[in-house]
Amino acid sequence: MYVCICNAITDRDIRRAAADGADNLYALQSRLGVAAGCGSCADHAREILREGHAKQPARPPTLYVPVPA
């Protein structure tokens, strides 16, 4: 389903971007261009982004290995 008519962006595009790490509307704008035109899709895009993050499995903790200076 098209979410952003101005830029032909679908809910699938937004979910894919969420899975790839987009975590806010600004990240979606820079990746996809969503809400970069008239802006009327911003609320719906945010909602889909939230849903996308809610459905993702928890990521394992990142291993931090300090590098000697």
Ligand code: FES
């Ligand atoms: S519908 Fe998305 S910017 Fe206009």
